[in-house]
Amino acid sequence: MTRRRAAADDELYLTVGAYVVPQLLYAAARLGLADLLAAGPQGLEDMSRKTGSHAGTLARVLQALASVGVFARTRDGRWRLTRAAEPLLSDHPRSRRAAILFAGHEQHLAWGAVMHTVATGQPAFDHAFGHSLHQHLARDEAAMTAAEALRARRAGRRDPAVVDALDLGEARSIVDVGGGGGELLIAILSRRPGVCGVLVEAPHVAERTRARLQALGWGDRCEVVAADAREELPAGHDVYLLAEVVHCHEDVDASRILRNCRGPRVVVVERVLPAGGRASADRLADLHMLVMYGGRERTRREYAELFGAAGLRLRRVTPTTSWVSLLEAAPRVAR
Structure with a gap:
């Protein structure tokens, strides 16, 4: 040779x-x-x-x-x-230890079953583990700990850019849907003393977050609600914020969540795919959401269509200095 x-x-x-x-x-x-x-x-x-x-x-x-x-x-x-x-x-x-632990087990096994996704359009994670990623995290303490550490690190890079770009106007209350450990909500409320917050999370996350916010002294301004956002969200608040939540869901469930945001403003924080078909980190992220959650990344036009299906109208898209943009929507008719 x-x-x-x-x-x-x-x-x-x-x-x-x-x-x-x-x-x-x-x-x-x-x-x-x-x-x-x-x-x-x-x-x-x-x-x-x-x-x-x-x-x-x-x-x-x-x-x-x-x-x-x-x-x-x-x-x-x-x-x-x-x-x-x-x-x-x-x-x-x-x-990066938490990310490596999660990638080396959960992501590795899910991507090993990628042909299930290719053949069916369904998340490979569910096929590999026998249940969804959300159910897995609720059952596996070690996986939940790694996922929380990974999410917190990601939030540390994303949230300052979101807070800088977010204009709350005259809002007095904000609902953080799928707010994890409350990092983003705390960052927002720190800049707006007169605003109160409600954080909505799955029960296994809500319990941890409630204790954490109480320990940090935010219990009086941050209510934590355990709920499935696909079924119901607290109604009547000024702003509904969904930071990297919608991309975890296919269109039907994503539309259900958005329809449950019963207030004058809905702000979705997500990666917005370029309209072209070029290979990029955005396209890889899109497939990753499908394999792990059954979700997807979307273009601006696809978000506009998704909002429309939920009775909302996309008003503006504001880029940030991170990988996400703010997509602000309002009800087509008063709710």
């Missing part, structure tokens, strides 16, 4: 086998290797004993990760952290 042919084969393997590194990162995150090495270099046998892993296999995992810059071996044969390993730390400002 010529060197050129061998190099081409290596390049192809790196492309086809690109899933290996993420799964090795998942193994490292599950074992807590970075946290174990945070205090300093350690020997293989100690690491094996502390993590309950097979020493020979652990050595090969470390060597493979070292080949891409994650972890390194010291001159005396021990293993140490590298800068590239820092996102594996639980408490690092750039921590």
